[in-house]
Amino acid sequence: MTITITAFERSPDGGMGLARDTRVRWALEEAGLPYDVRPVSFSAMKQPAHLAIHPFGQIPTYEDGDLVLFESGAIIFHIASRYPGLLPDDANARARAITWIFAALNTVEPPILEIVTAKFMEGDKPWSKERMPLIADRIRSRLEQLSARLGDAEWLDGGFSAGDLIMVSVLLRLRPSGILNEFASFAAYVARGEARPAYKRAFAAQLAFNTK
Numbered sequence: 001m002t003i004t005i006t007a008f009e010r011s012p013d014g015g016m017g018l019a020r021d022t023r024v025r026w027a028l029e030e031a032g033l034p035y036d037v038r039p040v041s042f043s044a045m046k047q048p049a050h051l052a053i054h055p056f057g058q059i060p061t062y063e064d065g066d067l068v069l070f071e072s073g074a075i076i077f078h079i080a081s082r083y084p085g086l087l088p089d090d091a092n093a094r095a096r097a098i099t100w101i102f103a104a105l106n107t108v109e110p111p112i113l114e115i116v117t118a119k120f121m122e123g124d125k126p127w128s129k130e131r132m133p134l135i136a137d138r139i140r141s142r143l144e145q146l147s148a149r150l151g152d153a154e155w156l157d158g159g160f161s162a163g164d165l166i167m168v169s170v171l172l173r174l175r176p177s178g179i180l181n182e183f184a185s186f187a188a189y190v191a192r193g194e195a196r197p198a199y200k201r202a203f204a205a206q207l208a209f210n211t212k
């Protein structure tokens with residue numbers, strides 16, 4: 001049975017690859033797994049049929065036979081656990097790679113998501129413009145810490161792993177703000193991720209999907 005994921009019928013980013021189906025596509029491509037994509041409109045996301053597979057009415061989801069998953073991190077962790085290529089075999093190295101999955105999602109992504117909240121959910125508030133520099137500085141502080149750890153290494157802990165896949169995906173969301181390019185090491189780190197053939201296939205697939 002072919003794996004099926006869900007994605008925006010039309011991503012609001014017009015195919016920039018910033019919606020979270022791209023990171024799942026990337027993991028599937030790294031693992032060499034074929035997959036189908038079921039498009040979901042914003043209204044269909046909140047209907048019972050989709051809520052039955054995603055309690056929060058969002059994308060992406062993942063279906064493989066009887067297994068139905070939501071949350072991009074859980075989906076990627078599942079792919080990485082079941083198929084080779086995204087987690088090291090050595091138990092300690094594997095635990096460290098999993099730590100980077102959590103760090104990307106729980107420590108690095110939240111301050112970055114504040115940009116989206118400030119722009120799209122609070123943009124009409126009188127204090128919104130004043131809040132933006134505070135958010136940007138919080139992101140910069142987090143990135144300085146991460147940059148100190150990454151140093152001039154290629155990946156976060158030895159070879160490329162699911163931790164890098166998610167960290168690169170999270171950092172990519174900073175590109176439109178200009179903050180990503182303030183950090184030469186992250187601009188290069190993200191570019192290394194984007195240069196991977198699996199990422200290129202995933203990006204091209206979501207672009208074709210969003211521009212057809």
Ligand code: GTB
Binds near residue numbers: 021070073
């Ligand atoms: N924690 C969940 C996960 O990791 O899977 C978050 C899922 C999520 O936020 N999904 C978003 C969604 O379905 C799409 S990815 N939103 C619809 C809704 O909540 O009603 C977030 C996203 C959306 C748009 C852009 N963009 O246009 O640049 C980027 C990212």
